[in-house]
Every structure is written in C-alpha cells, then in structure tokens.
Amino acid sequence: MAKKPIKNQNLTIRMDEKTRFALDFLVRLEGQNASKLVERIMLEKADASYFGHYNKHMERKEYNWRDIWHVSEGVRHLLFITHPGVKAEIHLTFEEEEMAEFVQRHWPFFCSSDRLYSFIAPYVDILWPHMDALVAEWREHKATDPWRAGESMKAILESVDVAPPVWPPKSNGDDE
Template identity: 35%
Template structure:
C-alpha cells in the first residue's frame, strides 16, 4: 500500500538540464561552497529572487504583480491565468487553448470572463486538454457539440453531476454556436 501511495503522489520537484560553460559552472560551485548550500539551492534562490522582482505591467505603466498572481497548485488554473493576460505574451498554442476554453467556458468556469474557475472540473479535464483541443479542431466544423459531450462524460464518470457544467440561465450548449454563424446558409 505504501508503494501505491508513493506512485499516486504528485512529484514535488522536477529535473532541469542546463548547459554551463566551465567558468559559469565554477562560479556556481564557488557560490554554493561559500554559502554551504547545494548547487540546486543556489539556483532556486537566484531564480526566486529574480522572479520576485520581475513584474507584469499593463502596457508598461501600472504594475499588476509578479509571478505570484499567476501561481496556483492546479496546472489548469495557472495556464488559464497566464493565457488570459495578454501582457504575459501568450503563444499561439495558449491562444488556441484559451479560445477552446472560452467556447466551452461553462465546463471550466462559473462565468464567461473566466474569473471564477471550476477547480473540480479542471482536475478532471486538464490532463486531457491537448486531446480535447485536437478533437475540437477536427470536429468543430461538423459537430460543434461533440467535445461538450466528451467533457460531460468525463465529468460524470468522475462522479460530478450536471451542476458542475450547467451554465446558469442559459441552454447548456446554445453558446457553442455563434449567432452570427447561425444565419449563414451553408
């Protein structure tokens, strides 16, 4: 049983491989030696110090905050927060992910603006987000409701009921079709 528990626990740290020239490697080992720390600890503290002083601004004038306003233990929450803020310069993949989430907002958030995220749903859906986006790419032109049905099935299988995805005062899937597209006769 203890072996089973160890396998299910999330990893507390991750490995990072970096290339250093001999001079930089020596400097790093020197600092670690003087401080009585490991090389890892020296790097962690240097990165954290730099991160504490790296601020996101709204177009360069007003400081919104540093890394800590985006941090969350939930991978999905972190990714959505970063992708939602244009000042963090989201990549194409993050834009595409955010577009998918905005179309299917009721599975990920309590509101269209993604201000209050559905953490239970993210725990279930996020590990499959890349597959869901790929499926959405392949089926959105022919069956816009298919991904919604997949996500509902995943949530139900995990023991969540309709309250975990039903938008308030709105038909469950009406938002999946853009009203402007509804008038196009093809």
C-alpha cells in the same frame, strides 16, 4: 509532521569554468547546495520580474509569476494562456492560443464566469488529462457541431460522478 517536498524536476546546464567557479564560490558563501542556491536565485529573479497590460482606462496593471501560479498543473497552464497580461506581452504558440479560445468558448467547464478570472480547479483537474483530445474534437467539429466537445466534457465529468455545468449554455440574447 509534514513531509519534505519531493523534487522531481531536473535541470541540466552547461557552464564554462569561470561560471562554475562562481557557482561553487556562492555555494560555499551561502552554505547551500547548488540546487537550493539556483532555486533561490531563480525565485528572487522571478519575484522581481513583472509583466502587464493596459486596461480600458489606459492604466497599466502589473503582474508577476505569482499571479498565475497554481498548484494544479491544468489551472496553472490555463491561467497562463488566458491571462490578459500574458497575452499582451508574451508570445503564445498557436496551440496555446487555440486552447485559450477553446476555454473561452467552453468557459462553464473551467471558470465561474466568462471573464476567466476564477478557475474551478476540480473541473480542470478532471478534464486536464483529456484536453488535447477535447481541443482536437472541437477543432474538427466546431463548424458542424459546436456543442460536441462540451457534451464530451459533460460525459467525462459524469463518469466520475461530478455534476457538470449546464451545457449548452443558456443564450443571453447575444449571437455567437
């Protein structure tokens, strides 16, 4: 039998008396507790909210949060910062942009292609706890040793008996 999901995220909100009364009214009307009601309303709002971008044919492609949701925290974060629709409409922080560039440069450790469409969850799950240090290492050495962070990622994967991708990547004739 499946276990009931454990909820470990908290949200604290401040409300005036009118809003609190409206919440209590909805709770009674819907027959749900306040947490369940707020969760449901947020998901309904997110399902109805879209973002997008124009492709090279000037056609708008629409997405919502479900297009970038993944159960893996690392995959979810990388999907968010590399998604073309997100990059077109949502302002990323400098750190997010830098991580997206890191992932693009080191794509064999994260994706099945340099287009960053299909993330390899087992690789991401292993590397995710080390991402801040890996990006810092890349930032510090990219001008003098551009393959260094990749070698560190290879070592991390090998330390847990996972075969790493070929690194450095084979040149396809294009210069970086």
